[in-house]
Every structure is written in structure tokens, then in C-alpha cells.
Amino acid sequence: MHYQGVLRKMETEMARPIQYYMLFEDNFLNVNQVLNRNFQIDFLKYQCLNCGEDLPIFRQGFCKSCFFETPTAGDWIMRPELSTAHLDKEDRDLAYEKKVQLQPHIVYLANSSNIKVGVTRKSQVPTRWIDQGAHEAIEIVEVPNRYLAGITEVALKDHIGDKTNWRKMLTNNVDDEDLVTWRNKLEPYIPEEAKAYFIANNQETHMEFPVLQYPNKVKSLNLTKTPSYKGVLTGIKGQYLIFNDNTVFNVRGSEGYFVSVTIS
Structure with missing residues (x-):
């Protein structure tokens, strides 16, 4: 073939x-x-x-x-807290940025090599978790735009990591964690603007890789x-x-x- x-x-x-x-x-x-x-x-x-x-x-x-020119590689892609479409403020292409930023976003915990916090569009669940090699994940917050997700992630990064150790993930040297307990432990650190969007009653999603x-x-x-x-x-x-x-x-x-x- x-x-x-x-x-x-x-x-x-x-x-x-x-x-x-x-x-x-x-x-x-x-x-x-x-x-x-x-x-x-x-x-x-x-x-x-x-x-x-x-x-x-x-x-x-x-x-x-x-x-450095395409709107699909703006700084707000990697750093959601820099999103400005909700303020009607353009970075590279306001129409594109509104389309992507002004839709429901999820802040989540994923465990691929260790527990980390991350952000993705709601439409990208569970794709984002799969792409990171996470064997388990859970949503913490569902907010209406990328900016709110970004500031929530920044606040939670003070209490939990935001990086995947890809070598550890690929050797499967990973521990199972109780993500429900972690989610509840992190709730007090969610910023005021996003507190109303906390997800209280969901369970972990598990991924099995080939x-x-x-x-x-x-x-x-x-x-x-x-x-x-x-x-x-x-x-x-x-x-x-x-x-x-x-x-x-x-x-x-x-x-x-x-x-x-x-x-x-």
C-alpha cells in the first residue's frame, strides 16, 4: 500500500x-x-x-x-487568555477570531503523564484529550468564550501543571488519579468571572489507545x-x-x- x-x-x-x-x-x-x-x-x-x-x-x-501572518496561528491559540474577540478587538482577522473564540470552551483536567489543566473548544472534546495521549480526563468549567477559559486556566496553573511529559506518556509510565477529587479541590481557585460555569456532577472519561x-x-x-x-x-x-x-x-x-x- x-x-x-x-x-x-x-x-x-x-x-x-x-x-x-x-x-x-x-x-x-x-x-x-x-x-x-x-x-x-x-x-x-x-x-x-x-x-x-x-x-x-x-x-x-x-x-x-x-x-506570523495567518489568523490560525495567533498568540491566542497557544495562550487563550490573550483572546480579545469578546471585546470586538482584532488580532489578525476579527471575523475568524470571533468564529473561533466566541463559542463554548471547556477547561479540563487530563492525565497523560501527570495531571495537567488545559483549554479546548467544546466541539473538540474528546479529540483534544486523545491528541494529548490522555488515558483519563474530566471537564471542570464550560464557559461561553475562549478568554474566560484562558483566565481560568491561568488561575489553575498556580496549583497544577499545564504540560505533558511526552516521553513519560509514550512509555506508559503513568498513574491513575481521581480526577473528580482533583476537580473539587481546584474549584476554589476558579476566577470570579467563571465560577458560575463550574461543572459539579460529571465523571471521568477514559481513553484506550491502540x-x-x-x-x-x-x-x-x-x-x-x-x-x-x-x-x-x-x-x-x-x-x-x-x-x-x-x-x-x-x-x-x-x-x-x-x-x-x-x-x-
């Missing part, structure tokens, strides 16, 4: 285990179906997700100039340094492909790379 196209983050479907899909222009690959098979990936060129040019990828699948064998340690595949790689696919977790020689490949981290994928 042979596929060719620009890498984007894998699409996912909540199931037991989670189903993963790599989408290309003309077809798609259900990655679960090729576990335990030879998986070869060859880097052919760059293709910026915004302008489509063969220019080195800077961040998030964009070349450098597009990263992994046949976890690596003991991980070595990351960088297509710029290693443009051709072949290994036996032994698992998928978060946005990572896991191979039998402890190599892991971050598909989302390689967005904008035009590749050839061969399954044998």
Missing part, C-alpha cells in the same frame, strides 16, 4: 481502542489496520499548510512568514535529519506513531511535510 501527501494531524474516532486516520488528498489510511506491519515514511518536500509553497516549516505546519507494545525509552524521528525511515508499527498514542525499535514519530509535529508512506 502506498500513500503520498502533506502530513496533518491524524483524525481520530472515539472507540475502544481509539481509531486513527491519516488523511491525504486522494485517500486515507486507517492506521490501526497496519499495526504490526512494516511502515516506511520518506520526506519528499515541504508544503506550508497556508501558502502551499515548498518552504521550510517554521511552526504548526506553516512557513515562517505565514506563521498500542501492542510500549517502548522502554523513546527516540524521536526527525524527518529533516532522517528523511527516510522504516520500522514495524507497534502502537499509536496521542499524535505519535510508535515503532518496534523505540522510535516514535510525532505526526502533528511534522505537519507541512510532504511525504510518501509505504506499508508492506
Whole structure:
């Protein structure tokens, strides 16, 4: 089987285990179906997700100039507390920012390597948790815009982490936590503007990933340094492909790379 196209983050479907899909222009690959098979990936060129040019990828699948110009890479994406659409104030493109920022957002706790707090649009639950490789997660607050979610996350970060240790997540060196207890413990630290949006009675969501064998340690595949790689696919977790020689490949981290994928 042979596929060719620009890498984007894998699409996912909540199931037991989670189903993963790599989408290309003309077809798609259900990655679960090729576990335990030879998986070869060859880097052919760059293709910026915004302008489509063969220019080195800077961040998030964009070349450098597009990263600093496109509204889909504004600072408020990574730092929701910088959102200003609710004030009718433009960053790069007010119409786009209103569309994304002025919709229900969730502040959540997820446990992938350790418990962390995060923000996502309500429409992205549970996709966001899957992408982070969380085996359990719970919503804390549902607010009407991204700004309120951002200031809530900032307040809670004083009491709990906001980063995932990806190496720990991929070796499955994780502990189960009682997220309901954590949610209740963090309630007093929610900012006044968001207190009315606290979610009091929900339960944890659990995710099961398609992994046949976890690596003991991980070595990351960088297509710029290693443009051709072949290994036996032994698992998928978060946005990572896991191979039998402890190599892991971050598909989302390689967005904008035009590749050839061969399954044998």
C-alpha cells in the first residue's frame, strides 16, 4: 500500500481502542489496520499548510512568514487568555477570531503523564484529550468564550501543571488519579468571572489507545535529519506513531511535510 501527501494531524474516532486516520488528498489510511506491519515514511518536500509553497516549516505546519501572518496561528491559540474577540478587538482577522473564540470552551483536567489543566473548544472534546495521549480526563468549567477559559486556566496553573511529559506518556509510565477529587479541590481557585460555569456532577472519561507494545525509552524521528525511515508499527498514542525499535514519530509535529508512506 502506498500513500503520498502533506502530513496533518491524524483524525481520530472515539472507540475502544481509539481509531486513527491519516488523511491525504486522494485517500486515507486507517492506521490501526497496519499495526504490526512494516511502515516506511520518506520526506519528499515541504508544503506550508497556508501558502502551499515548498518552504521550510517554521511552526504548526506553516512557513515562517505565514506563521506570523495567518489568523490560525495567533498568540491566542497557544495562550487563550490573550483572546480579545469578546471585546470586538482584532488580532489578525476579527471575523475568524470571533468564529473561533466566541463559542463554548471547556477547561479540563487530563492525565497523560501527570495531571495537567488545559483549554479546548467544546466541539473538540474528546479529540483534544486523545491528541494529548490522555488515558483519563474530566471537564471542570464550560464557559461561553475562549478568554474566560484562558483566565481560568491561568488561575489553575498556580496549583497544577499545564504540560505533558511526552516521553513519560509514550512509555506508559503513568498513574491513575481521581480526577473528580482533583476537580473539587481546584474549584476554589476558579476566577470570579467563571465560577458560575463550574461543572459539579460529571465523571471521568477514559481513553484506550491502540498500542501492542510500549517502548522502554523513546527516540524521536526527525524527518529533516532522517528523511527516510522504516520500522514495524507497534502502537499509536496521542499524535505519535510508535515503532518496534523505540522510535516514535510525532505526526502533528511534522505537519507541512510532504511525504510518501509505504506499508508492506
